[in-house]
Amino acid sequence: MSKQPISPEVIAETVARIPEGFVHRSQLTRRYHSKIRVDSAIADAVEQQKVGRTGGYIYDLHRLDAEKTRKLAAWTRPELPPALQDGKFYIPTIYERIKNRARQFSLSTNPAYARIFELIDQNNGYLTPELQAAHPSDQALIDNLIHAGGLDITEGYVYDPLQLSHETILEVIRRADVERQTTAAKIIEEEQVPDDDAWNEALSLSGSQLRPNAKDVGSIKQRVLAHTYNIVDAAKRLDLHENTIEMALHEGRLSSFADPEGKIRIPASEVEAAAADVDYLEQIAALEVLRVRDISIVIGANYPNTRKRLVRAGISRGEPRWGDVRGRWGMPSTLREFREVLNTRLAAWRAERQAIIAEQERLLQEQRRRIQEERDKERRRRQELRARLVAAFPTWQHEGRADQRITIHVGPPNSGKTHHALQALSAANSGWYLAPLRLLAFEIFDRLNRMGVYCNLLTGEEYIPIPGATITAATIEMFDPRNSGDVVIIDEAQMLADPDRGWAWTRAIMEAQSPEIRVICPPTAHRLIEQMATAAAIPVEVVKHDRLAPIKVADKHWTLENLPPRTILVAFSRQSVLHLKNELERLKRTVSVIYGNLPPEVRRKQADRFATGQTDICVATDAVGMGLNLPADYVCFFELQKFDGKKVRVLTSSEVQQIGGRAGRYGLSTIGEVGATNKRDLRLVKQLFYAPQAVLSHARVAPTVDDLEMIPGNLAEKLDQWASLQSVPDSLKSAIKTADLSERIELARMLTDEEVDYLGLGTTMRLINAPTRQSTRGYWYKCAQAILHRQPMPLPPEAPLEVSNSQDLEAMETSVSCADIYLWLACRPEFSAYAPDAEQVRHDRTEWSERIDAGLLRRLDMARRCSNCGKPLSVNFRYSMCNDCYYGRFEPEDYEVIEPN
Structure with missing residues (x-):
């Protein structure tokens, strides 16, 4: 079995999920089977201030300090939270669970329940049966909280499972039992202590022989002890087990009596006789x-x-x-x-x-x-x-640098950065506008052509040439630095720190050959861009832009019922967005939705409906933070935690400011407001929105084919080694890191060495750069196999005829994503011959996008359904397939149905 991963982050995530807030180092060692790895991870976690440490205990800095930890360690027994085989946790942190519980029981507005939790807090996190009996009027409330999962009960002790683990409450009960037994024993002992005269009869039964080295002096009790053995001492004297002595007494091979204290005594004469007589000893030893x-x-x-x-x-x-x-x-x-x-x-x-x-x-x-x-x-x-x-590694320095200039347009959202940069591009003879998303590239393509500035569109999936155009709006990966033109505009340049795609921004900034390079970014990125430009000896000018419309954090939180019109409501999962859409439509609100997996055309239509006032609420993920012209008066955070691909975490200040900055329409609203749907989240929004932003520290670079040819091994190993080597010159290490190639490595693992050799390293690299994700890797592999066998690529999977529920929507999105892979490969000269149906696929993709948009205009059925037949499943049903479909896969004789008694 492979070792579970252990790191400072895992240590911090572990203690964050322990009710008591701390754990002993030995418990971690037992789980991860390596004292060295655990000690190293703990040391790093302490150094990075992710956790605290006192002695052998590691504690949560947000809940405890060293003194509190030592006090708790004296009586609690923390348990490690359950983890999956890959080391990830499937239960939320204690902070998240407390927040969910407060929302579940409405603790801010329900003083009765709040009082019960306060009472438990005052009593170390639990209530004894005696303490419950002293509050009879609260028993019904306590029972309700137990039934609803807010509290737990063991052997009559009610406790808060977010403060104490099950092992701790068992320890509390054990200590209470021991204390009661000790008190009772003392009372009995005080009542039943025999006086010295009661030992006279025991002395007469003890015989005359003394134990070796004993003296016949002192009280009568002391004389009895000198003339007798107890079972333990007799076993030691005869070198036998205690059970053997007990059996010999039971069978009469040794005589004994009970002293006034009820203890079994064996005359020393019996024991010494057995010790001296081999035959007698063997009679007793026969029972061993x-x-x-x-x-x-x-x-x-x-x-x-x-x-x-x-x-x-x-x-x-x-x-x-x-x-x-x-x-x-x-x-x-x-x-x-x-x-x-x-x-x-x-x-x-x-x-x-x-x-x-x-x-x-x-x-x-x-x-x-x-x-x-x-x-x-x-x-x-x-x-x-x-x-x-x-x-x-490229130095990016050459003789033409003195004739170039980078102008960095720095400012928050809604500050006119892009508008000013586009004025320079519009006046140029030739150039590029580079965007992170097809949607944004299309928006600029459309805007420039409407202004009379002829502009082409170039994305991974399509190329729209305009006669006479010398300017191109493109997604940034499509940029050709050797043909840069007079002006290059690089938008959303903070993306150069993105682990997956940041290399494209680094390449555009450092390899563009045009005299004028304009870079658009928020304040968090401009120092990093300046540092890189200086390293390449490119002159830099910084132009700062202020917000055109003022913005503030709302004074009061909003509810779903009283959300003001022209509000972007932010959630962080597709499921949450669709549920909120249905809930708001139930409240008679008109709603647009935007999330990452939606095709760009659908996002544009949904955004346009909101921008033109056809809908008054836009429910969206953080996809609204970039690439969409989405004017709104208000931004409301429905939640402030997101899954970032590795763990669920609270948003950073930069993320809150980027998304919240969408509030406020220049010339249309006096002020923009940012808020949340409850008081606690509103306080956190205020803290994060006004907090200093974390400055970006590293840009990303990707390997060239020449780099990979130097590295031994298959393609996946080449990519993995290149990433792990961090082969960046010392002079640039403070500003550059290698890109995250995990998706590319996964695709490379699907190809054999012979297939890579057949295509050639350069062509294979272009093949694995296709826009895939986990759910579309299978389709990509089918396309790759078709190319390898010089056959037409398969068509994307057929989409549902209409979108009526969340399963239809997901299937339609997958079909569109597969169509994107087909069209992306079709646009590469090496693979275009294997895409004879590109126009049909483009037509199908457009139709599927329209079906998605039409489906989002209706109220979707969000019920969970069987993955095989589509039958609705109950909320608490554990599996993705209904019982009929599951058992229908087998013959009746393959399984046994057990009838209940």
Whole structure:
């Protein structure tokens, strides 16, 4: 089984999900099976201030400090949160669960429930049965909270599962039981302590013989103890087990009596007689239970064979007694001799075992030495390879730099940056406008042509030439730096830090050959762009732009019922957007929706309806933060957490400012407002919106074909090595990192070495750069196989005839995404011959986009449905396929139906 990943982030995510807020280092070591990896991750997490540490405890800095942690550690027993095989957690953090619970029980407006939670807080997170009995009027509220999952109960103790784990409440109950038992025992002891006269009869039963080294002095009780053994001491004296002594007493082979305290006493004369008389001792030792493994060692047989012998002799395999095996199979006649033989053979076995272990250790050391040599060899190879890659890294400096100039247009959203830059492009003889999205490139293409400035459109999926045009609006990956023209405009330049696509902005800024380069970015990016331009010896001018319309955070939160018109309502999942659409339409509001998977044409139509007032609310993901002219008076955050591809996290200040900056229409509204749907989120919006933005620190670069040809291995290994080597010159390390190539690597793994050799490295790289995601990799692979076999690429999967529910919508989106792959490949000269149906696919894609747009105008059925037959599934149904479809795949004799009793 592969090791679960451990990192500072995992440590922080772990303690954030523990109710008590801390965990001991040993618990993490047991889960991740590596003390070294765990200690390293903890040290990094503490250094990065992701967690705190006191002794062996690691704690959540947001909930605890060192003193509180030490106090809690004295009585709580935290449990690690459950995790998937890949190390990810499927339960939210305690902070998220507290927030959800507050919303579930309306704690801000329901003082009764709030009072119960306050009472529990005051009592260390739990209520004892006695404390509950003291508040009888609250019992109904407590029962309601337990039934609804807000509280939990174990053995009558009610507790908050977001403060205490189940093991902790069990420890609380155990401590309470021990305290009660201790108190009761003290009371009984005080009432039943026998006086010295009660020991006279015990003295008469003790006999006259003393235990070795004992003296017949002191109180009567002390004299009794000097003349007798208890069971434990008798077992030690005779070198037998305590159970053997108890059995001998039960069978009368030893005599005993109970002293006034109720303890069993054995006269010393009996024990000493057994110690001195071998035959007497053997009568008692006959009851000693032996281990089968010890018997097998003494008789020289293996363990299974010994068990068979015991069975054949009618002797218990579980508890063979010395008296039953004495003298059998060459066994000694006394237990003492048996143990001497056993110890002798165990010593020999241990010596042999130690020799084997020593030899294994020698072989292991030799293996480690060879592994270390291989590692050193690999390290030297990687260092040499990195040196060659660094030597081949472009300096971006050339003689023509003195004739170039970069003008950086810096400002927040709605500050006119793009408008000013486009004026320079409109006046140029030739040039480019480079955008992150097809949608934005099309918007500028349309705007310039309406202004009478002839402009072409070039995206990954289509090329629209305009007669006489010398300017091109393009998605940035399509830019040809060797043919830059007079002016290049690079929009949304903060994207140069994007792990996946940032390399395209870096290439455009650093390799454009036009005299005038205009870069449009927010304040977070302009220092990084200046640093890169300086490194390439390009003169830089910074033009700052202020917002054209003022903006502020709203004074009060909004609800869905009272959202003002012209509001963008922000959520962070497709499901949330569609649910909010249905809920708002139920409230008689008109709604547009925008999210990442929608085709650009649909996003444009939805945005246009909102911009022209046909709809009064636009429910959108953070897709509205870039590339859409979406004038609004208000931006309202329905939620402030998003899944970023790795974990659910709170939005950064930059994200809140970028999205919130959409509020306010220059010349149409006096002020824009940013808000949220509850008081707590509104406070967080205010904090983040006015917080200083984190400055971007690194741009991204991608490998060239020449880089990859230097690296050994298959294509996936080449890409992985290139990314891990971080082959950036020291002079640029503070500003540049390698791109995230994970999607490209996944596609490369789907191709064999022979297929890559057949296509050639350059052509294969263009093939794996197609716009894919996990759900469309299968279709891409079919297209790749068609190209390899010189056959027409398959058509995209057929889409539903109409969109009536969320499953239809998802299927339609997938069909459009597959069509994008087909058209993207069709636009590459190497693959165009295998796309004879490009025009048909383009026509189908347009029709499917129109179906999506038409579907979004209706109220969608959001019910969960069977993935096979489409039958509605209940909200709590665990599976994606209904029972009829699942069991219908089998013959009746393949499974058994068990009827309930």
